[in-house]
Amino acid sequence: MPLERSSHSLSIIKDTLYLFGGENVARIPIDSSIYSIDISENQKNWHKLITNEPPLPRIAHGQAVIGNRIYIFGGRQGITMEESPLNDLHYFDVETKEWIEVLKPDETFPSARSFHQMVSVGKSLFVFGGCGKTGRMSELHEFDTGTSMWIKHSNEYKGDLDENIQTISGRGGASLVASKNGDKLFLIGGFAGKEMDDVYIYDLNKKVWKFLTQTKLPTPRSVCISTGITVPGKGNFIAIFGGEIEESNKGHEGAGGFSNDLILINEETLKITTIKEKYSGKAGPESGWPLPRGWSGGCSERSENTIFIFGGLSGDDSNPIRLNDLCICKIY
Numbered sequence: 001m002p003l004e005r006s007s008h009s010l011s012i013i014k015d016t017l018y019l020f021g022g023e024n025v026a027r028i029p030i031d032s033s034i035y036s037i038d039i040s041e042n043q044k045n046w047h048k049l050i051t052n053e054p055p056l057p058r059i060a061h062g063q064a065v066i067g068n069r070i071y072i073f074g075g076r077q078g079i080t081m082e083e084s085p086l087n088d089l090h091y092f093d094v095e096t097k098e099w100i101e102v103l104k105p106d107e108t109f110p111s112a113r114s115f116h117q118m119v120s121v122g123k124s125l126f127v128f129g130g131c132g133k134t135g136r137m138s139e140l141h142e143f144d145t146g147t148s149m150w151i152k153h154s155n156e157y158k159g160d161l162d163e164n165i166q167t168i169s170g171r172g173g174a175s176l177v178a179s180k181n182g183d184k185l186f187l188i189g190g191f192a193g194k195e196m197d198d199v200y201i202y203d204l205n206k207k208v209w210k211f212l213t214q215t216k217l218p219t220p221r222s223v224c225i226s227t228g229i230t231v232p233g234k235g236n237f238i239a240i241f242g243g244e245i246e247e248s249n250k251g252h253e254g255a256g257g258f259s260n261d262l263i264l265i266n267e268e269t270l271k272i273t274t275i276k277e278k279y280s281g282k283a284g285p286e287s288g289w290p291l292p293r294g295w296s297g298g299c300s301e302r303s304e305n306t307i308f309i310f311g312g313l314s315g316d317d318s319n320p321i322r323l324n325d326l327c328i329c330k331i332y
Helices: none
Strands: 009-013 016-021 023-025 034-038 047-049 061-068 069-076 087-092 098-103 118-120 124-132 135-143 147-155 158-161 165-167 174-177 184-191 193-203 208-211 224-230 235-246 256-268 273-274 298-303 305-317 319-331
Touching: 009 069, 009 305, 016 069, 016 305, 061 124, 061 147, 069 118, 069 124, 118 174, 124 174, 124 256, 165 319, 174 235, 184 235, 193 235, 224 305, 235 305, 256 305
Parallel strands: 009 298, 061 118, 158 208, 174 224
Antiparallel strands: 009 016, 016 034, 034 047, 061 069, 069 087, 087 098, 118 124, 124 135, 135 147, 158 165, 174 184, 184 193, 193 208, 224 235, 235 256, 256 273, 298 305, 305 319
């Protein structure tokens, strides 16, 4: 089993999950090992893959899949957001089991950061926000893997009820999810000095942000598991699981208040549905519902309306608990 951890990432390619990064002790990267598990035919054994020289160990990086490649960007190695952030870009080829550094960072790269988000749309990677040397950011950057060029997008928006132009507040631990047909990005919540509940949509064709004044999360939260799913006959959804809903008094050294609600946002109607555990206070293996957690790793298989969750931080300030459980949720 991979070591208990938080601030890691999980990806799926075909029938295999891949796990990379994270911390077992607060703010100290574990190592650069990459693990895999075949989730087909009830095979539940993790494997530590043998690879060439991997990237530096890190926590809170961005991770996304294009084809047979798992891309990672940034993260950090130091204790504070200003200390040892990274802005390197690598990919892991699941066929050859090789790590490749895409390009050496230069002035065209986004600045070094951690607790940002990265998603893929077609051949492009989109990186939003995060924590850097100068504080929390709200920039949106695109990397075209076909041309190997970075493009910076606007972070200004209009509300859906007025025409006033404003700037998205800088934040870490937000949720960023691409729409099913790849024409929109949904930006939800995050930590901007406090837990946020706001929702924005970026139109990738018009290159315009819109703030949804009438749509909010049921409870402000950050560092959630967020992904897209398609439920046959019911539509396309943004799925958000858990997250931090109360800031820790000890910062990253502790564990704040966490949720284990599953929130579904319909991509077309924007209707929000919250699904809670059936038996309050009995979450865990016995109840079939994951423990409350944040700083976790998750991904989805849209075509099978399935969400995968691995590990994360649970407990509280007096007893922070890092997890290494694998939970699979199917939505019908």
